[in-house]
Amino acid sequence: MILTVEKPRIDSQIAGVFRDEAEDYLSDNRVDCAVDLSNVRFMDSTGLSSLVSLLKFIGPDRKLELCGLTPQVTKALKLTRLDDIFVTRANVREAELAREARAAMS
Amino acid sequence: MILTVEKPRIDSQIAGVFRDEAEDYLSDNRVDCAVDLSNVRFMDSTGLSSLVSLLKFIGPDRKLELCGLTPQVTKALKLTRLDDIFVTRANVREAELAREARAAMS
């Protein structure tokens, strides 16, 4: 399923709420997840932390992917080397195609 | 004839040169003149002074009109009440039509 972040920023004012809501959803629904960040123009260190928390939370048995990264978000992930940890997709459509491909394979 | 100001600003760095060049031209050519200000985004008090100097220089027997005023120039003229002294035209075309109309009348 796709988790779309509506806010234009994930910073200290919102990162905690975002993580808690996402974790609630992911404990109720044991599914793979793609986080749609196409609305997010600005992410700071607390935003990055919340994504890492989510990745640990979802664990190795499920997929957490990021899609729709804007330039600043791409840069922040790269500078902290987190771009090596997260699977990223160009947009929601690509994330869905990847999920369908995985479903067809299993 | 139309005198087009190419620069985007008439401020203290350029107002003197502008006035001198215009006065040179107007002493050599005893014609009416429309100053095309459509490129000028910013005019300060020295720019206003240079226009008043020109108006005095050309004297009562010839016309000096302004055309193509941008918002900031319009506002600066209005705040100093100089909009009551200068005849203004929307653009170069309007200034030319006005000149033709005057020629037809005389």
Next chain:
Amino acid sequence: MNDMSQDARFSILSSFENVANLAEDVSVLCGNRAEIDEDTADMLRLCLAEALNNIVEHAYQGAEGKPIFADVQFMRDRFEVHLIDEGQPMPQGQVPSGDADYDLDDFENLPEGGFGWMLIRSQMDMIEYERRDGCNVLRLGKELEA
């Protein structure tokens, strides 16, 4: 604007280029912080440029490299910019009148100067001049819409 406690002080050395930059920096800052619209910020830049050009031209009589300070203070319902220099005082110890009620019909005697102060007076809600410790202190204030 959200908090009464955001101040800034700019220090530059006199030159026409530096004062043009300063006028831009201060008006951009006020535009961001006080949420004034672009037109108002443009006119603020113009007023600051006029007042700062006067400092270079008249207070420092064109000399470069002399200190100029701009203090910017944001309050809930207005902001103030204080311009400070160590140059010659204002004539008669006060701000030139710069009223815009000159005679429009008296063609020969149209003013060719004084437009700077007309512009400043038309835009600012407070203009106060003081000579203090050998410095000129010009305080310009603007009210913000509620």
Next chain:
Amino acid sequence: MNDMSQDARFSILSSFENVANLAEDVSVLCGNRAEIDEDTADMLRLCLAEALNNIVEHAYQGAEGKPIFADVQFMRDRFEVHLIDEGQPMPQGQVPSGDADYDLDDFENLPEGGFGWMLIRSQMDMIEYERRDGCNVLRLGKELEA
């Protein structure tokens, strides 16, 4: 940039909102004055926001209304921003390492913090910390391309 002598000092009171505004004001000023491109100005804003958030969170432990100063100095080939507060000192009297060479394969032990300093270190060319007269002084510097 044209002149070596343009400095600015900002004074604010601690709060997450005020430091976000300050990070924006300073990066806009540097963007104007030092002619850095928009991307660089964005990253500068991010770094300043990180360093200033740390001051509110760690130096002042969340307390609002405490003084924070930002001094900005423009030089021909670089600029510096000095952040000054009166709060708790840095642990071990030095800037946290924040190196980005953590173990990518050690899933369980991925860092969930420390990204702030990684970002600051990746962007700034100079980072110096000093405890002076009961204040934290953090000096961040960036070289400008010729």
